[in-house]
Amino acid sequence: MTKPQNSIHIGIKIDYLEAESQPKESRFVYAYTITIENQGDLAAQLMSRYWKITDANESVQEVEGLGVVGEQPTLLPGQRYEYTSGAVLETETGIMEGEYTMLDEHGEEFKAPIPSFALVRQSALH
Numbered sequence: 001m002t003k004p005q006n007s008i009h010i011g012i013k014i015d016y017l018e019a020e021s022q023p024k025e026s027r028f029v030y031a032y033t034i035t036i037e038n039q040g041d042l043a044a045q046l047m048s049r050y051w052k053i054t055d056a057n058e059s060v061q062e063v064e065g066l067g068v069v070g071e072q073p074t075l076l077p078g079q080r081y082e083y084t085s086g087a088v089l090e091t092e093t094g095i096m097e098g099e100y101t102m103l104d105e106h107g108e109e110f111k112a113p114i115p116s117f118a119l120v121r122q123s124a125l126h
Contacts, residue, residue: 006104007040008075008112016121017086026090030119033084034068036100036112038075043105045074046081051098051114056091068100087119094119 013033020029038044051063066072073081087096097116103109 005041006044006102006108006110006112007038008044008100008102009037009039010100010112010114011035011037012115012117014117014119016119018121023092028089028092028119029086030089030094031084031086032096032117032119033082034114035080035082036073036075037080038077040104041077043074043076044102044110046072046100046112047103047109048101049098050101051096053087053089053094053096053119055089055094059090061087063098089119092121 011034015031015033017029017031021027036046046067048064048066049068053061053063069083069085071083075081087094095116095118098114100112100114101109102112
């Protein structure tokens, strides 16, 4: 079985930043660490990102821009790239989802969907 030429796997880790959050002022701060792995056969460069962040009040923030954390990394087959960024919500919980626009080594653009994930304090899960 052949794997697709373009196969980007995205892993996500969430941390609630209690020291930076101010619940009484409806400010909840989360850090998220994204691991992007090129599981395809071709090198691919991350060109841009799109995020849709929805809080518990159904308030939506949309974020678009070039690269991630000021970089447009190129991943060779088998390579990983990891970065950490953050989101600020007005509610204690929310959901993020989005996509990266990638460019393969042949100049073909493709989308790498970012799976939906919850922004929730670990203590709220117990």
